[in-house]
Amino acid sequence: MVKVNENYLKLEKNYLFINIAKKVNAYKAAHPEADIIRMGIGDVTLPICKAAVDAMKKGADEMGVKETFKGYEDSGAGYDFLREAVSGYYKSFGVDVPADDIRINDGAKADCGNIVDIFGDDNTILITDPAYPVYVDSNRMSGRKVIFADSDESNGFAAMPDENVKADIIYLCSPNNPTGSAYTKAQLKEWVDYANKNGSVIIYDAAYEAFITEDDIPRSIYAIEGAKTCAIEMCSLSKTAGFTGMRCGYTVVPEELKAKASDGSEVSLKQLWNRREGSKFNGVSYPVQCAAAAVFTPEGQQQIKVNIEYYQNNAKTIAAALDELGIKYTGGKNSPYIWLKCPNGMGSWEFFDLLLEKANVVGTPGAGFGKNGEGWFRLTSFGDKDRTVEAMERLKKILA
The missing domain is CATH 3.90.1150.10 (Aspartate Aminotransferase, domain 1)
Structure with missing residues (x-):
């Protein structure tokens, strides 16, 4: 049965x-x-911007011509033109993220849940509470132990690490959904230092980075020294460019990010994630990737x-x-x-x-x-x- x-x-x-x-x-x-x-x-309620619509139409037209038709994208990580565009976007606010560390996805929500596939079920998961439900649910679906860091009125809904609490995987969202609070550079540095000290990995949801207006609020966790050895970042075009019905985003797994296997050997989390995606995900459609790339143009x-x-x-x-x-x-x-x-x-x-x-x-x-x-x-x-x-x-x- x-x-x-x-x-x-x-x-x-x-x-x-x-x-x-x-x-x-x-x-x-x-x-x-x-x-x-x-x-x-x-x-969102506003329509997709004209630059993206025009690029998507052009991409769809190319799919109808033999010479420009696209089937499977070779790497499965996303077309080079889009990954390079995302990398350039990071550079626009002073953060170096190589295109090769970027994988294109169909929105941050799926990757926030799927990323745990590359981690063992015996990891302890730390999530700030209140939290976007997918963080909690995706780990409980696998039977992992989930503990919480209290974000409440007393700390401005910005929980900070507790050295007496040990966690293997940490979910952070800044600016936060649902509370709208955002971590300063100094606060994020505390989380990065905690993760590196304890051999933890931070899953960092940056879906709302485009709404940041204050200089002391980082647009990416990679603006923090030491983050590339402890953090995976996810971002989405859903809210920034109205792609909720188009589905496109990206996940960054740095080359520098490693973990230890049970035999003591060092394992590249980037390689594991690429392997997982190669087996379970066929990528985002070419016209949608064309539209996404247009979002990062000056227009x-x-x-x-x-x-x-x-x-x-x-x-x-x-x-x-x-x-x-x-x-x-x-x-x-x-x-x-x-x-x-x-x-x-x-x-x-x-x-x-x-x-x-x-x-x-x-x-x-x-x-x-x-x-x-x-x-x-x-x-x-x-x-x-x-x-x-x-x-x-x-x-x-x-x-x-």
Whole structure:
């Protein structure tokens, strides 16, 4: 008789955003007249920039001509033109990442979960809490031991390493999803030093680096001395360039990053990751990679900057409303997310229900991101400008 992976039975029955969708759909069915404004899921609303669209069309046209048709990409790591473009993008903010250390993927979420394939199941995983659910779920699916570092109001939702706690793999996200907090250079240096001292590997999610506005917040962990011997970095075009429906991102595994096998021999994690991807992933389509490369051109960068500023202005609108109401929050400044403290001591799902029923606004309950998320709530700035203004007017009306 077939046996299931019983680690899945230990997970929540549904993914967080499925539970939210069920609640919203039930309310909508009961109140079809309701004008619901969705500020929960972190999906963009502005279209892909013209430079990317034009490049994708050109790539699709090339696929229809025998002389320029593309089948499997030889290395499986992504076309050289895109990896070189990503490498050049790193150089634009002062970080040296060779193209050969970069692999193109179909978005950061998949690689954040898949990267653990190259590590043993007996590793201890340290995750800052609150956390993006994929970090926790992908490791619990494999039965790994998961421990947490508390990110809470007392430390500005920026957990720091504890020398009394030993972890093999560490997940960090900066700017953070869901809290919007971001590590300074000095704080990241502490994590890098901890990892190198303990032989740990940091899985660094930089999906929101394009939203950083402050000079002391690194755009990449490789801006920190010593990071290439302890860190794997993942980034995505989903939020920076509107690729949520296109699916493209990249993972960096430095040549310098090594680990020890059980026989004491030194193993290249880059080689292991390449081997894993060669067996389980056939790469991102050629037209999508063409579009992604266009994002890193001067024209593409200028166009996505306009979109990012649009979302940043939405974040300012949300922040201004919360300031007016006297509600504590983090995020918004270096992140598209606003992480607010639920008013009047309300629980996060309680506040979700209040906001849905009294204001017809949907957000994300902090409890869905971990125990330190209880009592907090995430709003996204990825919506329409006018709808964001309207949502904040409704919020102020019910909370004033």
